[in-house]
Amino acid sequence: MLRAFLVHLVRNISRSGRGKMSNSPKVYLCNDENGEGSQPASFEQCCLTHLRCKGNRMDVGYKYQNGKLEVYPSAQGVRLEHPTGCPCRFLTATDIASLSSARTQGVGVGVSVILQSSDNRVLLTRRAKHMRTFPSVWVPPGGHIEQGETLLKGCLRELKEETGLNFTEDDINFTTLGLWESVYPPLISMGLPKRHHIVVYLLALANEDSRTLQQRLKFHPDEVDAITWLDEYMATDVASSDDYGQSRKVPQRYFEAQVQRDNGLEIVKLPLSILMAVLPPAPGVDCERLSSGTKFALRQWLKALYTPPEGGMERGDSLETVFLTITKKGHQPEKSPFWSE
Numbered sequence: 613m614l615r616a617f618l619v620h621l622v623r624n625i626s627r628s629g630r631g632k633m634s635n636s637p638k639v640y641l642c643n644d645e646n647g648e649g650s651q652p653a654s655f656e657q658c659c660l661t662h663l664r665c666k667g668n669r670m671d672v673g674y675k676y677q678n679g680k681l682e683v684y685p686s687a688q689g690v691r692l693e694h695p696t697g698c699p700c701r702f703l704t705a706t707d708i709a710s711l712s713s714a715r716t717q718g719v720g721v722g723v724s725v726i727l728q729s730s731d732n733r734v735l736l737t738r739r740a741k742h743m744r745t746f747p748s749v750w751v752p753p754g755g756h757i758e759q760g761e762t763l764l765k766g767c768l769r770e771l772k773e774e775t776g777l778n779f780t781e782d783d784i785n786f787t788t789l790g791l792w793e794s795v796y797p798p799l800i801s802m803g804l805p806k807r808h809h810i811v812v813y814l815l816a817l818a819n820e821d822s823r824t825l826q827q828r829l830k831f832h833p834d835e836v837d838a839i840t841w842l843d844e845y846m847a848t849d850v851a852s853s854d855d856y857g858q859s860r861k862v863p864q865r866y867f868e869a870q871v872q873r874d875n876g877l878e879i880v881k882l883p884l885s886i887l888m889a890v891l892p893p894a895p896g897v898d899c900e901r902l903s904s905g906t907k908f909a910l911r912q913w914l915k916a917l918y919t920p921p922e923g924g925m926e927r928g929d930s931l932e933t934v935f936l937t938i939t940k941k942g943h944q945p946e947k948s949p950f951w952s953e
């Protein structure tokens with residue numbers, strides 16, 4: 613029934629994506645769905661600030677076509693969030709003057725997919741150690757959209773490249789979970805921004821269970837060095853942990869991961885605290901953790917998974933329903949400030 617409800621939520625995701633621009637797809641910010649006041653998002657400005665949001669979350673609509681992701685305020689839309697420490701809100705004129713050539717690139721478009729198996733688990737991958745951005749960080753499969761690609765095609769291509777899982781648009785159901793403004797490094801204390809993206813998080817419902825999918829999985833060692841299937845209980849724990857260490861209650865639990873070793877793949881148990889690690893304060897260093905955008909996507913996923921259809925899925929609903937449902941199953945997640953959004 614939950615799956616039927618999620619399928620019902622499937623929104624129209626643009627399937628027309630033949631691009632004409634020569635460079636990579638870019639974010640444009642506008643006042644409304646007709647593209648009124650459309651402007652390319654600037655690298656050094658926070659997208660939420662540009663859209664006149666003073667807080668850290670707002671509801672937006674979006675359209676993707678011809679290499680342009682147009683984002684506009686819309687009460688009927690999906691959630692757009694950024695981290696409370698969004699680096700682009702803290703740049704001084706001196707910082708902006710010393711930004712690298714990345715500054716001229718505007719804001720890029722990314723796509724990430726929360727792949728949900730039929731037994732309600734989601735696939736997470738650990739980025740290889742040598743990656744330039746987010747090394748050793750746990751994220752769902754995803755990446756850049758190439759010119760001329762639709763969001764769905766980009767999503768399926770990344771899924772195949774990183775995990776070997778090959779789906780067509782016909783054998784998987786997609787819905788939008790939300791949009792996340794991602795800046796790297798994620799803290800200004802780690803250095804000035806080098807990358808700035810809006811990531812569209814899609815939920816993909818697979819018809820097979822995690823064990824079956826696992827057997828088909830063949831991850832690309834240059835990009836991914838470990839994978840795991842997270843259930844809703846662990847997802848609740850990690851999605852409610854904060855990035856700044858202000859509410860640290862880390863359960864003594866373990867998750868099972870398949871890790872790439874020199875002599876092949878190995879199944880290991882890793883402490884859940886890894887996925888609840890805070891952002892590193894030092895410049896030039898990242899650490900193994902779950903990305904803030906992934907926590908955001910998991911929160912949206914849990915909302916969709918646990919809001920009963922008869923109650924409707926109200927925007928901005930508190931997540932009491934989520935807790936009630938999970939508590940009924942005998943699990944008592946800690947309440948966190950993130951859940952009262």
Ligand SMILES: [Zn+2]
Nearest residue numbers: 658659694698
């Ligand atoms: Zn921002």
